[in-house]
Amino acid sequence: MLQEVAHIYDLLTKLEERFPDKQDMLCRRSGKEWIRFSVKDYVRYSNLLAYAFSSMGYGKGDKVVTICNNRPEWNFTDMGLSMAGLIHVPVYPTLSADEYIYIFNHSDAKIIIIGTLSQYRKIEPIVRKMDKPARIFLMDDSDNIQCFRDLYKIGERVELVQKPKIEKIKAETGTDEPVSIIYTSGTTGTPKGVMLSHHNLMFNAYGHAVKQTVRSDQKMLSFLPLCHVYERSMNYEYQYIGISIYYAESLGTLARDLADCRADGFCAVPRVLEMMYSKLEAAGKHLKGFKKTVYGLAWDFANNYDNYNKSLIYRAKRNIYDRLVYSKWRENLGGHEMLIVSGGSSIQAKIIRLFNAARLHIYEGYGMTEASPVIAVNNPVEGINIIGTVGKPMERTELKFAEDGEILTKGPHVMLGYYKNPEATREVIDSDGFLHTGDIGRLVDGKYLQITDRKKEIFKLSLGKYVAPQVIENMLKESPYIQNCFVIGENQKFASAIIIPDFEHLHHWAKENGLGELDNHQLAADPKAVTFLHSIVEQTNSKLAPHEHIKRERIVCDEWTPSNGLLSQTLKLKRAKLTSRYSGIISEIYR
Structure with missing residues (x-):
């Protein structure tokens, strides 16, 4: 039976009590090998960092920025900082120089911890431009830059003096004191620093840990950024339970790392699952004869x-397809049945159905950074997985709806507020303590939460009718021939869309339809391909209200990524940036 803990660092105590001999609590990939850290390693390195920082004069409330990919040292830092009373400010390693300097200065950072030498070379010049330059430490070993190897040595040297001080800080730290500031990825405007307490994070992680069916003798792969509260909270969940955490080398090595560590699950955002779905679909197109027929039947069933x-008949059919097709998918991912949590934005129903048929069980949840983050989730323990919803609200949280359908929530998961921004805090947390999420939703069957759109993203046509773009975008992306899209039309007579095709599927279609060898730009401009993509838009229109119809679409060959600023770090559309990028096309559409 899991016990809720009060502080982040209490997770270490529980791990030490329950799993003192666990040898692979935290693991990272290095070449072809996994470097494994035991529970004892985790406890030891975390304490040494706490002792070292304390001995250097850093104390209660000082801010420490971390910039690195997922790795065990992130956890050592997280725990060490919390024990020493410092505030952890985890930041994406892919931000622009302007975003870094804003966060460094706004957070009052005194220490910047950087993962690798290549990241150091990018960030060190930015640190020198800070209003009050911070001290830099490197996680990787270095003979020229002060690094964790040096901090561990300092921690060992000062342990006798610092250990009582750290224990005193831990004993005196209140559960509602801030332990982390997380800067929102910012699909609009300047990022805000969300202040979260020990209780915020531990209450929330415990709330979804009790719904988890993966056991302490199993493994989960982690690849979404730990600096985002979603993956961070899941990592706390794994530590609550004692599940081994294996960190993927990168998103590009996801399939390889799943197979290599034989993981029992992971958490993802819909875009990752969409890419996996597309690869599985493409695999069937290369088959011939009987194999192609069987694959097609299994695909349609899933x-x-x-x-x-x-x-019995339905289950028997599923078992046959499993032996012939689905089991092969699992073999390529390590061979295990999996539990997959999806969050960050809505996921297409067909993807959940297909993965579930293959015993890669997807459970969709919902939350936001300001709610630590989970507000609702489908429940594996109860076997509840209502497709099209994000499950029931978390226990000990309140949920209600504003007159316009906006989801409001209240409870121990709601943030302390935005750092240095009481006005923005008052805008989202009302006088009754309810957090205004900015999402529109409703309850299905009176208990399962369904998200319909982002309040700020809904726009009004010049005729006075409202359009929810995310709903239409998700419907368009149900086609294997559309990789991404952006629905526009605010203050215009009709809605339109800018579409990026899935060129792998579109080239296959072109070959079957005798279009010859074309590059992406030629294919996107080919009249037959344009007409074909228009027919897909018309199929979507047939399911929409007349005022929601996409009257015009334009095909582009670009990439939308976090690195070029067109997607957020969690792969959501940055609508203002996209509007600016395609202002010429938009003007042409509505001329």
Whole structure:
């Protein structure tokens, strides 16, 4: 039976009590090998960092920025800082110089911890431009830059003096004191620093840990950025339970790392699962004859899979397809049945159905950084997985709806506020303590939360009708021929869309339809391909209200990524940036 803990660092105490001999608590990839850290290693290195920082004069409330990819040292830092009373400010390693300097200065950072030498070379010049330049430490070993190897030595040297001080800080730290500031990825405007307390994070992680069916003798792969509260909270969940955490080398090595460590699950955002889905679909197109026929039947069955159909005939059909097709998918991912948590934005129903049919069980949840983050999630323990919803609200939290359908929530998960921004805090947390999420939703069957759109993203046509773009975008992306899209039309007579095709599928279609060898730009401009993509838009229009119809679409060959600023770090559309990028096309559409 899991016990809720009060502080982040209490997780270490519980791990030491329950799993003192666990040898692979935290693991990272190095070449072809996994470097494994035991529970004892985790406890030891975390304490040494706490002792070292304390001995250097850093204390209660000082801010420490971390910039690195997922790795065990991130956890050592997280725990060490919390024990020493410092505030952890985890930041993406892919931000621009302007974003870094803003966060460094706004957070009053005194220490910047950087993962690798290449990251150091990018960030060190920015640190020198700070209003009050901070001290830099490197996680990787270095003979020229002060690094964690040096900090561990300092921690060992001062342990006798610093250990009582750290224990005193821990004993005196209140559960509602801030332990982290997380800067929102910012799809609009300047990022805000969300202040979260020990209780915020531990209450929330415990709330979803009790719904987890993966056991302490199993493994989860982690690849979403730990600096985002979603993956961070899941990592706390794994530590609550004692699940081994394996950090993928990168998103590009996801399949390899899943297979290599034989993981029992992971958490993801819909875009990652969409890419996996597309690769599975593409695999069937290269088959011939009987194999292609079987794959097609299994594919169609999975896309329409009903998790609640318990008939013997239905189950037998699923088992046959599993032996012939789905088991091969799992073999390529390590061979295990998996539990996958999806969050960050809505996911297409067909993807959940397909993965569930293949015993890669997807459970969709919902939350936001300001809610630490989980507000609702489908429950594996209860076997509840209502497709199209994000499950029931978390226990001991309140949920209600404003008159316009906005989701409001209240409870121990709601943030302390925005750092240095009481006005913005008052805008989202009302006088009754309810957090205004900015999302529109409703309850299905009176208990399962369904998200319909972002309040700020809904726009009004010049005719007075409202359009929810995210709903339409998700419907368009149900086609394998559309990789991404952006619905526009605010203050215009009709809605339109800018579309990036899935060129792998579109080239396959072109070959089957005799278009010859074309590059992406030629294919996107080919009249037959344009007409074909228009027919997909028309299919979507047939499911929409007349005022929601996409009257015009334009095809582009660009990439939308966090690195070029068109997607957030969690792969959501940055609508203002996209509007600016395609201002010429938009003007042409509505001329």
